[in-house]
Amino acid sequence: MIRIDFTDTGARIKPLHGIGQPPTRGNDCGMFHYLTEAGIPFSRLHDVGGYFGGGRFVDIPNLFPDPDADPADPASYRFGFTDLLVTELMKSGTEPFFRLGVTIENEWAVYAARIWPPRDSLAWAKICEGVIRHYTEGWADGFHYPIRYWEIWNEPDNVPDPMENPMWRGSAEQFFELYATASTYLKEKFPHLKIGGYGSCGFYGVTGGNVPTYAATSPRFDYFRTFFDDFLAYVKAHNCPLDFFSWHSYDSVPSTGMFAAYARHRLDAEGFTETETTCDEWNCNPTLRGTRMHAALCTAMFAELQHAPVDSAMFYDGRCGVSMFSSLFNPLTEAPFPAYYAFLAFNVLYRFGQEVAVYTEQMGEAGQADAALRVLAARGEKDGAARGAVLICNPTGTSLPLELNANGRLTSCSVLTEEGLVEIPLPAELESGAVLLAEYAL
Template sequence: MEVTTDKEGSLMATIRLDTSKQLKSIKPLHAGGQPPVTSAAKDTYFHYLTEAGIPYSRLHDVSGSFGGGKYVDIPNIFRDFDADVNDPASYDFTFTDLLIKQLVEAGVEPYYRLGVTIENAARVKAYYAHPPRDYDKWAQICEHIIRHYTEGWADGYHHKIAYWEIWNEPDNGRQMWSGSFENYYRLYDVTAKHLKKCFGDKIKVGGFASCGFYGVAGGNDPFNMKPEHYQRYLDFFHGFMAYVKEQSSPIDFFSWHSYAPTMNTIRMDKWVAEQLDTYGYGHIESHLNEWNPFQEEAGNGHHAAEVASTLLALQNGRADMTCIYDMRIDGPDYSAFFDAKTKLPHQTYYTFVAFNTLYKLGTQVECVSDTDGVFAIAATDGKKNALMLSNISGTNQALSIEGVDLTEARVSYIDDHRMLSWAPNARELKNNSVVLIEW
């Protein structure tokens, strides 16, 4: 790629736009994992989700640290597996009812993971990460949970909840699944067939929330995994796809995870697309529903820029939805949005606010960056326009934006010191920074 410099010899990134060339809808890539519910079950911080336009909250690992044993999980709701599956008294919806009500009031659609929370101390003992004793009964329990939240069963609700995910990371070993590969494949088949028989196209079912495909994306995982782990994930995937194809198991979406840097995640996204096509499932949705590159850096410019780069890259990729892991408020690990001490949103939260500006405008327009590591997406509603840029190229870049008049544009930056703060112009995009331009 040709390297461009400005008059002073600085590296220059050129962005070329044509707002008359409309491409496709901006995708709901700014969804998140568990919401910022407090240990006291309060929605004090949910207004931040509303203000950022978060479209979905994937309900997995919900309040596992402090409210563990109360929310979402099958054993938290159906506490005695020997109880009558058709009796409302067998179900304890109390805390999950409250949580989903809080999400709906915040304008966020729940994305429900049917299964269990990860058991990080499974090396000592795992209590719930086991295959159900009766797959048919487990599927019926899932059915009644869906009926409670979407059809009003058991003094329930008529919420809009489209996505129902069957388990999480069964390829992760004993922390998530003590059974064999085939045990999970069969659980998926039994459950998916039962749920689609009950609800048809009123819901979307999928899985399996793969740990990720680092082995085909150049490695670069933050967990220092061994090659045999990479191979396990690939073997599990290929076994699953072959099984659902052979059994004609319903699947509306395939879900997968990545905690790798942007460029590795882009490779995974492309590989998933190729594999879905190969197996004859090119028509289903692809969900990256756990991701968080350099999560230990959350709250600085680099983390914000990496996250923004992934969002912008996948708008041009295959993924139909992404859910960052996650939006928790209690505890610093994997909290992508909030400072653990102040409970205030930091830089990465504002990348989602910026992306939501594109999402609200609705339609992606032609926008090309000539520089590796500088990502750009523009959107329009026919009257108003916005351009979002991120720089993880490793160097500061002077900016040349062609094809539009930005004389009256509003410019906002995110970096180590700014959180979508106003700036007088967009003449430079420093390394590890994000800019939003609106006109």
């Protein structure tokens, strides 16, 4: 039996249903209504627009094409395409999580174009200052958007050998120096904004290195952790700002929870107790893209991270493309895949806001990684009345009995299908790969 106590409140439901790149089609943002409907809180602007950011979007070389130009001169910048993207995101209600850096270059063996360390770290920081001022202070015919998070680079730790690294053709020490210079300069200019980084590849070594082959990261897992430790030591020694630390996971649901705990433990141990953590790239078994089971795994990840020491999360990714990582939309029909509806269902709880206690026979108090059914519940207000919701998924390979007991009046029960959430009577069992959303009047 699953028992929900809507009177026993806990933590706030966290913004865990962010995404990476949004579903643009060139300059067409016509699919952004899906972001609004699912209440997507963040879109991380990294790898936007394809190779080299499509030559147009987000990447510093696209925004500032001549590295010898004057960062104080608005004429040095090319904001147009990114202006369109950012403005449409803000209209959709989704906050950009702005990566300052470049797109990954997986074809580095042919030509490594933009992944070299900037020639002058301070000059690079001043270019970033111009970008931030444009989007938050109206500089250069810009905007006054409340964009809070500014992330310095992405995965500089991708491969130990700089000549084989698709994100950073420099040493670890060169990246630490860039981060120190840029974060210190930008925090002085924008003390009210959150400056951090660095999009760590993750902590697969924590679980013994049993990472799936689709994770697309270096097999030298120890380097990821060594890089992290050395980064923390450098930042601490040089008194650099670190408002948030970002990291990635393409591992299982329970392993990702372990990575969150590891990141938090190491930050706290080095004195960064106020630093937020965000898993700003995750996807669990994207080989299941387009299936209900993938939606169930995404739902399970929401439950896992709600109870893990992480402040936010962003799914990789929200593109409407052919890659298996583009797991929310069908590129042939532009219709949502089942996983999208998991995000939409989680948003019901996120809007309600207040987590409530869940107890089950399988796992005691909710949130433990070995649970057969993953359950999350919340309460809040809807149309001025007290309401509650329960989100349940079955990420196992077999149907499981379902008995739901809650101190409220059931008003609707929906199950996730390939076409969306379909209302049904409360079932006596939950099929393999099923996701169920039950709403209550309190």
